[in-house]
Amino acid sequence: MKKVLGIAALLCVVAAMTAWRSYDPVTGEYVFLSAYNLENLLQRIGLFGVLGFAAAFVIVTGGIDLSIGSVVCVAGCVLPWLLKDVGLGGAPSLAITLALCAAIGLWHGVLVAWLGLQPFVVTLCGLLLYRGWMRGFSDDQTMGFGDAAEGLRWLATGKLPLSDSFGLPVPLLALAVVAVATWALWTRTVWGRHLFALGRNEEAARFAGVPTRRLTALAYVACSLLAGFGGCLFVLDVNSAQASSFGSFYELYAIAGAVLGGVALRGGEGIALGVVLGAALMQVLPNTIRLLFDSDRLELAVVGGVILAGAIVDQSLARWLGRVRRR
Amino acid sequence: MKKVLGIAALLCVVAAMTAWRSYDPVTGEYVFLSAYNLENLLQRIGLFGVLGFAAAFVIVTGGIDLSIGSVVCVAGCVLPWLLKDVGLGGAPSLAITLALCAAIGLWHGVLVAWLGLQPFVVTLCGLLLYRGWMRGFSDDQTMGFGDAAEGLRWLATGKLPLSDSFGLPVPLLALAVVAVATWALWTRTVWGRHLFALGRNEEAARFAGVPTRRLTALAYVACSLLAGFGGCLFVLDVNSAQASSFGSFYELYAIAGAVLGGVALRGGEGIALGVVLGAALMQVLPNTIRLLFDSDRLELAVVGGVILAGAIVDQSLARWLGRVRRR
Amino acid sequence: MTTGAAAVPPLLQARGVCKDYPGVRALSQVDFTVRAGEVVALVGENGAGKSTLMKALAGVVQPHAGQILLAGAPVRLAGPADALSAGIALIHQELSLCDNLTVAGALFLGAELRRGPFLRLGAMRAQAAKWLDRVGLQVDADTPVSALAPGQKQLLEIARALRAQARVLIMDEPTSSLTMAETARLYAVVRELRGQGVGVVYISHRLGEVKELADRVVGLRDGRNSGELSRDAITHEALVGLMVGRKLATARRAAHAPGDVVLRVAGLRTRAFPGAAVGLQVRQREIVGIAGLLGSGRTELLRALVGVDERLGGAIEVAGAPLRAGGPAAAASAGLVLLPEDRKAQGLVLGMTVRENVSLPTLRRRGVLVDRVYERDLATRAIAQLAVAASGPEQPVGTLSGGNQQKVVFGKWLAAAPKVLLLDEPTRGVDVGARAEIYARLHALAADGLAVVFVSSDLEEVLALADRVLVMRGGAVQAELVGDRLTERDVMLAATSMEAG
Amino acid sequence: PKKPRLAFVTNCVAEFWTVGSFGVEAAKAEFGVDAVVRMPANGTAEEQKRILEDLLAKGVQGIAVSPKDPENMTALLDKVAGRALLVTHDSDAPKSKRLCYVGMDNYDAGRMCGQLVKEALPDGGAVVLFVGNLDQDNARRRRQGVVDELLDRSRDPSRFDKQDAVLKAGKYEIRATFTDQFDRQKGKAAAQDALARWSDVGAMVGLFEYEPPLLLEAVKSANRLGKVKVVGFDENDATLQGIVDGHVHGTVVQNPYEYGRKSLELLASLLRETDSKKREELLPKDRFLDIPARAITKANVEAFWADLKQKTGRK
């Protein structure tokens, strides 16, 4: 819980500062807090938050998945193809895409859990492999729905109106569902308990009769499935996927969000709420920069700098508190 | 040693296949083996091999450095600036650039070793931070030497003629020096022993009186220094650095090369020769594809697929051998 | 055997079990039997194959020849889960807990109380108290495992095995970091289980425990059966014979006079016990024992002395010079070294060879380049002197048996030639023969001027080795016992109650 | 006789270049050549260098390349020109020994785009620019063309206004230039943020092929269709559809198809001609084969689109 406090505080500070500085004297409005901006921001948090959970599932087992961005690319290319070129309906297209992504996860899981390959190696190869495959698959053409799939696109761009001016973006709801389900899974079920145990000490968990291999494989399936789901949402959102760049680097954002939110890379630690907050911070920062600065050139620098500063403060505080408390 | 055998075998197979298939009936030449192609290939192996060692230094301590590509970018932008805009000479420019990169490494080392931050977090922030900083620094302008720095560019593009038609590329010699120095450091000196010990079990090394923090920090310095050196070579080679993309993803290639070459991500394992072979494989594969295929669309897929297949075969063989030997 | 007994097949039986590791035959044609309601002690030197045999019975390793029979029927135990469901529970020699769980979580790991897929957290918390109480572990069920001291973790492992309510309970050196009080409690538990018809296998290097508990003793030597002793035949000599196959010389320490004070500590306070200040002095040629119950602050004291943990105040002087706070490296260069408590985490770099481990603290003194000749000499000497069962200096330490690993740790610190040697549980898991060897080495080093401070949970060892004993409680030194007052009773009194001070 | 072996090298992977490769395919049949298309996956000069080297090793006789960084790649291009026939397309490197440039001037195309903005916003207003990145030569020139046209400056392709420079003169004000590094999601987010930040944006300009559709999405989601004009570059289907529907004011199209076809045609004819005098005559004067950009608006979109579909064989 303590881990979540730090990121929550950082998020609040950044959001408050942005809101304050985004005052527009012409309209007398705080632009950051305008319904339009909040809707957009919450939608992005929903999209990237799903990827954060994808990363988190594997990280709690002590593994890593670098192929998340490429699986996003797979979903982003295959879904439009099924819908437009093959001509399937929305639901079957979505189902087949997700099944494909789950199969990718299973493949990773088998290689890691049964064959004993290093997750870093397997998923780094995956990163290259799936993107290359998609480039071939799409013939380097942009994949999109055109005007089709308006119904399905609601999943990514739809809003549930709460008031006249403000609607809750559907992807945020999707993230809420994923987050609550993950929270329940991690903290309330036997599987979650076992997942965390094996993440910290795989041997000890195995000695205790936990089916460690099966669970590890399942974590990879969950990861790729969520990444695929995220990819579907992304392509439904922007309506265009170019295999060479779609989802590129998203694994790093996903992992950064999860780690920021307190999912420890050594495994066996993580809080669902933290993942949401981590993803939120990763989306608020670019929004801040674009709303407040005249150039987005420094965007990367600011994102990197703020996260690092947050980590440093967090760690220093934890040390200092630890010292004070023991006295 | 066994680990190096696997990658060496894979490299030989790929090279032999490529050579055989690259026969050009018109000229009656094996294109892959032509002096021109070999020179190019060896030069690239030199360039990327240096980055492989950068990654390896940190990985043997059980850490990771995701900022390598961005440090390459820093060197790639700062060196031309010093030379062309500031107007310093070649040697001072190089020295200042390398000092800057070493300082970056020191900063990482302090955060990791003294403050106890996670290497993944520190260097992920570094990845974003330095690239963003360089975008600001270069005003998004392309940095290059133009016609200047011909002398210094010899470091990256020069050749030591061995025969009329074939010259040994200077970067390969640089790699050879780095490799031999690293080999000696790792296997022959007390620091190397201590580095490997702390990579395997930091606590035990600390109990044994090893100055673990100082050594860890030094490993990060070595990493960024080598990455910076690599960056200088890269920019001297292509004579053009765009902050938004220069060196992007190189950390993954560097890490992949090192890991392929038997540097274990859990730390405390690594052979210098393996790093060279890993980097070589990472360069031979794209060359193969471009020489043999009409489309390079599948390049990523082939690189990822071959590495993964190699890892699977390697692991399966090791298991099978282990089983056979016990009987 | 009576016909009656033959009619009831033994609970668990191993027949002709063989197991090879690369370069080592850990087990060859071993037979072993446990019946319901009996306590079988398994004894043997370090590396004899005891743990390997038990792992084979618990499905952790797969023997490549021989049979395992459960109630007379052959079974294949493909993994620990199979063994657990067959009613076989193993307490591993090395701690194997997931330290991100709470005590209750670890206790029920793999057998959670559940409603459908959901955990019954409350029920588990409530039931945990019962099992913790049974082994005498007084911690809250919600305590994180990472906050427990090694001894407490060991009790937790025992509680976990009891919770499994197995038909066969295998304990691989369960008491190696327990003190007398907890050990006595364990005896009662084992006897109770025996009464309930559970078959218990008990491995220990503390022969007193074997004499106390065993109904039957099985010996292993070099991976083979070396004989059996029935209840009445269990004597110290017989046990040693079964294990070692020869007589042991018991070394008595020659008379000596303490020299100058080499370690002077005043007002030292540690993180765990900020309220208690420790002061002590140790002279050359002295061997000082530190006794106390679990969690009495002994380990914390030693760690603070060498600077692994920050000290909250106080002064340390080594050979007259004040020791600055610079971690173990600074302490080592001042001549003060610590042999740590947890060999797996702190004592050894498991992936490295015996040679590399033994030379680690001293390599620096030989210059910048690695001196391989020196290393090999050192390792070979350590292997010979401490009778380490290793194929040579190049064997990875991680593949040695537990006791042999401990010997390597010992060899490593003896090579450091310190002025003051601090030892935390130095003979944990070491067999009787090697133990005698270690005592003799310590005596010899002390005679040459070394000052030794050691912490041990084995009271017998404290009494046998120490010239002077400090008893700790609550982070403070409660009593100092020498000469006549150096008895088991006095130590226990000082450790547990106020009036002994 | 063996077919001439040629190569067409782009500066990144994009739909735009897929159209270009259709031109290459057409040229292969039409002029009897062998050709490969190479697209650097990360769009870096470094990759381009490797690709060129490997093409030479492979024995390619003629190369058409869109240099990523013409200024600094001179030496490399000269080396390539020493081993094979070299033309540039899409982006020129006038200082190098390339034989010819096939394409248009990105600065002028940018000015053309600026004119479309002026048409869309006759009364002036605030304009926001979007571009994949700004360190790519053609992107900079294109942006500068738009800026210079809107601010009514003289023609000077070498001018460069910094990303955060204040750009206001006369009726038009350029509020910001956002870069998305080819990440579409980011492009859309940037467009949304711009709309959130300025309630008075008059026009948004997407300078890269995939951007106008993203701008359109953002404007739609902000319910500001019609209030915010969208002007684009290149011929993305969604952009053209937007013009048909009246949501996009217009777009400036280059002709990648002809870049591919024409540069290969030129290379093929040069290769077939052994006499160096006559070779010289084959080259266009000024060493510039102009393939002009065109402004597409509602007036000519139907015809343009039909032609494009026919060339690429797509529905």
Ligand SMILES: Nc1ncnc2c1ncn2[C@@H]1O[C@H](COP(=O)(O)OP(=O)(O)OP(=O)(O)O)[C@@H](O)[C@H]1O
């Ligand atoms: N994983 C392994 N790889 C190689 N050798 C091993 C491995 N595990 C155990 N051995 C070897 O098998 C032999 C038996 O080891 P085992 O752990 O069974 O001994 P033990 O009787 O339990 O000794 P101790 O009393 O020291 O615990 C030893 O020689 C040891 O080195």
Ligand SMILES: Nc1ncnc2c1ncn2[C@@H]1O[C@H](COP(=O)(O)OP(=O)(O)OP(=O)(O)O)[C@@H](O)[C@H]1O
């Ligand atoms: N890392 C830690 N965090 C919190 N409490 C700790 C930690 N390590 C030890 N303790 C607590 O400090 C107290 C003293 O522990 P210490 O290990 O010094 O005891 P000890 O006398 O050596 O006992 P043992 O026989 O278990 O080694 C114990 O109550 C223990 O729970």
Ligand SMILES: [Mg+2]
């Ligand atoms: Mg054992």
Ligand SMILES: [Mg+2]
């Ligand atoms: Mg202790």
